[in-house]
Amino acid sequence: xxxxxxxxxxxxxxxxxxxxxxxxxxxxxxxxxxxxxxxxxxxxxxxxxxxxxxxxxxxxxxxxxxxxxxxxxxxxxxxxxxxxxxxxxxxxxxxxxxxxxxxxxxxxxxxxxxxxxxxxxxxxxxxxxxxxxxxxxxxxxxxxxxxxxxxxxxxxxxxxxxxxxxxxxxxxxxxxxxxxxxxxxxxxxxxxxxxxxxxxxxxxxxxxxxxxxxxxxxxxxxxxxxxxxxxxxxxxxxxxxxxxxxxxxxxxxxxxxxxxxxxxxxxxxxxxxxxxxxxxxxxxxxxxxxxxxxxxxxxxxxxxxxxxxxxxxxxxxxxxxxxxxxxxxxxxxxxxxxxxxxxxxxxxxxxxxxxxxxxxxxxxxxxxxxxxxxxxxxxxxxxxxxxxxxxxxxxxxxxxxxxxxxxxxxxxxxxxxxxxxxxxxxxxxxxxxxxxxxxxxxxxxxxxxxxxxxxxxxxxxxxxxxxxxxxxxxxxxxxxxxxxxxxxxxxxxxxxxxxxxxxxxxxxxxxxxxxxxxxxxxxxxxxxxxxxxxxxxxxxxxxxx
Numbered sequence: 001x002x003x004x005x006x007x008x009x010x011x012x013x014x015x016x017x018x019x020x021x022x023x024x025x026x027x028x029x030x031x032x033x034x035x036x037x038x039x040x041x042x043x044x045x046x047x048x049x050x051x052x053x054x055x056x057x058x059x060x061x062x063x064x065x066x067x068x069x070x071x072x073x074x075x076x077x078x079x080x081x082x083x084x085x086x087x088x089x090x091x092x093x094x095x096x097x098x099x100x101x102x103x104x105x106x107x108x109x110x111x112x113x114x115x116x117x118x119x120x121x122x123x124x125x126x127x128x129x130x131x132x133x134x135x136x137x138x139x140x141x142x143x144x145x146x147x148x149x150x151x152x153x154x155x156x157x158x159x160x161x162x163x164x165x166x167x168x169x170x171x172x173x174x175x176x177x178x179x180x181x182x183x184x185x186x187x188x189x190x191x192x193x194x195x196x197x198x199x200x201x202x203x204x205x206x207x208x209x210x211x212x213x214x215x216x217x218x219x220x221x222x223x224x225x226x227x228x229x230x231x232x233x234x235x236x237x238x239x240x241x242x243x244x245x246x247x248x249x250x251x252x253x254x255x256x257x258x259x260x261x262x263x264x265x266x267x268x269x270x271x272x273x274x275x276x277x278x279x280x281x282x283x284x285x286x287x288x289x290x291x292x293x294x295x296x297x298x299x300x301x302x303x304x305x306x307x308x309x310x311x312x313x314x315x316x317x318x319x320x321x322x323x324x325x326x327x328x329x330x331x332x333x334x335x336x337x338x339x340x341x342x343x344x345x346x347x348x349x350x351x352x353x354x355x356x357x358x359x360x361x362x363x364x365x366x367x368x369x370x371x372x373x374x375x376x377x378x379x380x381x382x383x384x385x386x387x388x389x390x391x392x393x394x395x396x397x398x399x400x401x402x403x404x405x406x407x408x409x410x411x412x413x414x415x416x417x418x419x420x421x422x423x424x425x426x427x428x429x430x431x432x433x434x435x436x437x438x439x440x441x442x443x444x445x446x447x448x449x450x451x452x453x454x455x456x457x458x459x460x461x462x463x464x465x466x467x468x469x470x471x472x473x474x475x476x477x478x479x480x481x482x483x484x485x486x487x488x489x490x491x492x493x494x495x496x497x498x499x500x501x502x503x504x505x506x507x508x509x510x511x512x513x514x515x516x517x518x519x520x521x522x523x524x525x526x527x528x529x530x531x532x533x534x535x536x537x538x539x540x541x542x543x544x545x
Contacts, residue, residue, distance in 0.1 A: 012086035014118040017048060018509055020127055021287040023053040025056050027128070027135060028116040032098055033079065040155035044088070044117070051131070051138060059136050060112040061203045061218075062097050062145040063209040064302070072445070089116060093479050097145035110143070112134055113207075121349050129345040132171040133313020133337045137272060142215035144208070144230070146200050149223020153193030156230045158220075159530045160190040161197075165232040168239040192249040193236045197222070197233075206299040206310040212257045212261065213268025214313055214331075219526070232501055234262045260298050266290060271315050272331045281325040286406045288323070289316035289342065290362055294374050294401055305532040307355045307393035309345045317342040323406075326391040352386060352392075358493045359390040360423060368412045369421065369430065369498040372405035373517045377485050382505070389428045392428035397484075400465040401499030409457050411525035412499045415532055415539065421497055427511075432542040433532045436474035438490045438503070444471065452481055455521050465519075482518035490515055493542065494532045501528065504544070511543045 014527050023381045033046035041379050049055045074095035076309050077085045090098075094114055101108055107233045117128045138141060146154075160469045161410055201220075212218055212230065219227040237258050242250050248255055267287055271280040275355050293307070311317065320326045327334055342361055343354070374391035375397070382388055403409050442448055448471050449463075455467045470484045474492060482503045491512075501520050504512035520528075532539065 009077070009087050011154060012088040014121070014123070015048075017124060017127075018116075023052055025131055025134070027051060027111065027131065029057050030110050030112055030115050030169070032102045032110065034105050035102050035103055037211065038099060038307060042074075042095065044076055044078050044098075044115070045397075046078055051134060055109075056137070057102075057109045057111055057139055059139040059142045059211065059215070060094075060097055060101070060110050060143050060145065061202075062093060062112075062149070062479065063205050063210050064091065064093070064114065068383055069340055076434070084500055088115070093145070093147060094149055097143075097221070098168075100145060100224075101143055109477070111139065126345045126347055128134045128308055130312070133210060134332065135215040136211050136313070137216075137331050137335075140216065141213060142218040144202065145213065146197070146202050146220055146222040148224060151190060151193075151196070152223075153190070153196055154222035156190035157193030157197045157352035158222070158225055158232075160194055161236045162228060162232050164239055165235040168235050178244045178246055180246045180250075183250045186251075187249070188251070191247070195252045198252050198255055198258050200257075201347035203261045204300045206296055206301040209261060209296060209299060210268070210310055210313045212345055213265050214272060216273075226256050230265070232262060233258065234265065234404075237262055247524045256298070260295065264292070264295055267295070271329070279345060280329055284316050284319070285323045285325070286365070287316070288406070289314060289319065290322065290366065290371060290374065291360075291404060291406075292316055292409055293391075293393055294404060297374075297376075297395060301394065303347070304351045304392075304394040305345075305347065305349075308354060308358050312342060312345065319365060339521060355393060356387065356390050356426060358393070359387075363421065363423070367497075368497055370404055370409075370412070371387075371493075372502060372514060373401045373409075373500065375514055375516060377483055377514075380484055382515065387426050387428070387545060390426075399468040400461055402481075402519050403463070408461060409499040409525075411529070413494050413496055413528055413532060415496050415536060418496055418539065419541075426545075428541050428544040429542065431539050432493045432502075433535055433539050434504075435477050435493045435494045435501070435531060436478060438488050438492070439475045440473050440474045440488060441486065442471040442473060442479070451479065451521065452519075455519055460521075478520060478522070479520045480520045480536040486515055492518065494528055495542070496532070496539070504542070507545060509543075510541060511545050514544050 005162055007261060018024065020026060022169040026048055027046055028046050033043040033045060033306060035043065052391045072385055074093040075088040076088050076095065077089055078088050079085055094112065101110065107194060118124050185402065218230045220233065223226045237255065241259065262419045270276050292311050296311050297307060301310060315334050317330065318327060343357055359371060371391065372389060376392065381392065426542060452466060453463055456463065468484055469481050470486050471479060471481050472486055473479055482494060486503055490505050493502050493504050495502050500517045503515040503518050505515055
């Protein structure tokens with residue numbers, strides 16, 4: 001091929017996509033044209049197609065990158081319809097991924113967001129974000145690029161994971177338990193590669209969760225190593241979580257990135273793939289969109305709004321009622337029915353506007369106050385003018401939530417015949433009963449931990465629920481557990497529609513700020529309902545600002 005004279009080549013300019021409408025869902029597809037040596041320029045084709053025509057393509061999932069090295073740009077060439085070439089600048093990580101996927105003798109058609117969406121066109125960007133779930137669900141496979149293998153450990157790491165994964169599914173007795181002594185005998189070289197795999201930044205990103213979750217099949221690419229099926233890594237992680245903790249402790253340490261991605265992958269797959277076991281409708285009722293957002297808050301996103309937008313492809317985001325089946329279970333039918341759209345992505349709106357809108361929609365979708373369990377405050381945020389009852393979806397939810405999980409907190413506080421919750425000027429008006437006042441804060445002594453874990457374990461939860469929380473005592477001698485910003489003088493209230501008690505901070509008159517949902521030790525759900533119904537005459541309207 002003759003050398004390309006860069007000085008006479010113009011920059012590539014996007015042609016606007018045709019207007020979107022029912023039956024006309026337009027996207028661009030990227031053809032990676034064949035190439036030989038790695039140093040040969042990347043030549044690409046871009047073409048517009050309708051999703052309704054069922055085009056054949058693969059998707060690329062990768063971390064855009066936030067460090068200076070990741071922001072380095074490379075020049076590629078887009079070949080036009082008359083074989084003319086145009087320059088396009090893309091980030092280095094995307095350039096590496098396209099090279100890893102390029103065939104030597106034939107074109108390979110993929111969809112990659114950074115190229116297939118005109119990122120400078122906010123209107124197009126918003127309209128394409130709406131379609132991204134359907135784009136990934138319709139692809140023949142998803143290729144996950146984990147980046148270059150700088151230390152040459154990828155192949156060894158993949159080969160260490162795969163046999164354990166296979167043995168796990170076959171319930172190999174040799175792996176049914178794994179001692180510290182056995183872990184100590186393992187060759188550290190490949191296992192340090194597995195540790196590096198677990199630290200890969202791809203697992204931390206918000207957008208990739210949907211991209212993987214909606215895939216028909218998916219493969220990890222890392223450097224020059226042959227790819228592996230995502231199920232190889234996730235079944236290995238299941239083994240490690242159940243019996244291989246000695247391996248995690250010695251080599252890996254924090255496994256939360258992979259584990260969180262694995263759990264979200266299950267949340268998507270269980271309700272979008274007909275070949276998965278179980279009742280998908282029942283699963284979605286127990287894992288509504290609120291739960292998806294909470295789980296996704298552990299991820300990272302450069303734009304805080306993407307903590308919501310990145311998960312809109314989940315079918316639960318299209319439900320009118322969080323707990324009832326009111327839609328088809330066919331994913332394509334769900335997506336085409338635009339009336340079910342939870343919220344329309346719009347990057348012209350502020351972060352606060354988006355988060356407030358989502359909170360309002362969740363209140364309608366759930367018809368209860370389960371959303372309050374997603375609020376995660378710091379000393380600074382509770383002192384701000386931002387509505388204290390509105391979750392910040394970019395606030396990391398490493399703590400276990402109280403009052404959200406449908407399976408752990410199935411019963412809401414209910415008083416028949418009372419006025420419904422309403423919102424006025426961003427203030428949440430609720431019916432509530434103050435049952436006590438915080439008198440003192442307790443230190444986490446061994447005895448206090450033992451007392452608290454009785455209720456924690458009764459809820460089929462883990463000791464991680466103690467993280468980021470304080471134990472408090474009320475004036476009437478009860479003990480409870482809430483977020484660590486609690487202060488003496490805060491009140492404990494039962495709010496109609498909530499699934500756990502709440503700690504509130506008085507502002508003025510009937511106005512309060514939400515400190516957080518709490519666990520009152522020794523009080524079961526039935527006790528809370530009996531308490532508020534027996535004191536119905538003391539229930540008052542409370543305004544949470």
